[in-house]
Amino acid sequence: MRYSLLIYEPDSDFARRTDPEAKAAYLAGWPPYLHALKDAGVLIASVGLMGPETATTVRLRDGRRLVQDGPFAEAKEQLGGLCVIEVPDLDAALEWAARCPAAPTGTVEVRPALPPVP
């Protein structure tokens, strides 16, 4: 089955990405994780996202385009990236979610994907 691992990170983790002292330690965890996903043959796609301060939202209401600065919702944790994986069952997906470098400080939401459009 196909699952998305939606990786939510706290503000402090987003801050670590640009903090010269903490940056190296923050980034070091990701390449091994993504390589492990690839080597296991389960990774379909992955993307890391820039911080929520870079976000812009768009809504169409009554034919009018409403464009706003900021992420979808203000929250203590924001979407920092996602991986799409193909594994046999939920437990296998949870296993990979637990290995995610953001799991100790953030939250990884595991969602089954809808079947691909035929």
Place this chain on the structure above:
Amino acid sequence: MDGDARRTVERAARDSRARLLAYLSARTRDLPGAEDALADAFRTALETWPRDGIPARPEAWLLTAARRRLIDGARRARVRGDAAAAMMALSEEAYEVADDAPAFPDDRLKLMFVCAHPAIDPAARAPLMLQTVLGLDAARIASAFLVKPSAMGQRLARAKAKIRDAGIAFAIPGPADLPGRLDAVLDAIYAAYGSGWDDIAGADPRRRGLAEEALDLGRLAAGLLPHAAEAQGLLALMLLCEARRPARRGHGGAYVPLAAQDTALWDKRMIAEAESVLAHAEQLYAVGRFQLEAAIQLVHARRAVVGATDWEAIALLYEGLLRIAPSIGAGVSRAAALAEAGGAALGWAALEVLAEEDVAAYQPYWAVAAHLLARLGRRAEAARAYARAMGLCEDPAMRAFLAAEAARL
């Protein structure tokens, strides 16, 4: 002949439904689909068996009928382009065993592990097990857990949809995950048992029998996992509690505290069974919460043989229990045991140190405190504690007992 066929269908529904459901859903991960297919198979059996005769192997017949329905459903889904449903299906080979094997594999334990999966709403786990593994209907489960039938129906439906949509595997967890997952299974069984136990002596007809049904689940888990010490421990614990049921209420439904129970009313056969189950568990050298609780109840049970209770042993066992599974209940029970073993002052000292916020609304604490304060001659404090215990009480018989004790101050 008609009657025979009907009885055979009913017997199959009672004895084999859970195994058929577990077998089918383990292969599709789709509980609602498997339930529908089985219901359909039973319905067809009721129509055709009286006319055509009872098949040589009724279970295999039902399985084949249900399986056919599932395969047809998957084909239709594929035609509709519903890939999600088609994906879950269902090669014919997956079910081959049904036609030529004398028996099909027992997947009920897998079903129990799915019901107690951490991805399932904790409030749905025990109800889901009772419904799928024991075949209880949603209305009955709802009343046992004191929620509206519609709410319970929704809770169960949501959990089943989650199992299907999130792709939870029907599997017995590997050695690394087994202990944690088994805990969830055993906790759910114990929650079901506790729900029936609180309803002392079946005062509430809606909950009658729930304890026995939980006991059935416990027997099943212990039987399917002979090497899991805690599964044995839980079975022994439930057997020992169940053995005392006839003695828990006196004339007119009056509450009878354990120390005053007539041991002649205890079920000696159940106690003996518990003793041998627990002895087997001890051979596995994996002490746990349920084994310790069972050991405590076994010390109580020995009063039937030796005429006295070894309170020191009980206090020690509670100390062990507090070390591996701290709980306010065990803390209060340990204090009560110490009071019996070494005097009220010793018991009160153990009770007094419990954190105030933990005990503020914990009824057994106030009942034990009242009893010990009365024994220490601190009548005003005892009276206040009795009042508090009565105020927190849910059970009218227990409240009447406390009122009588308070009146004797």
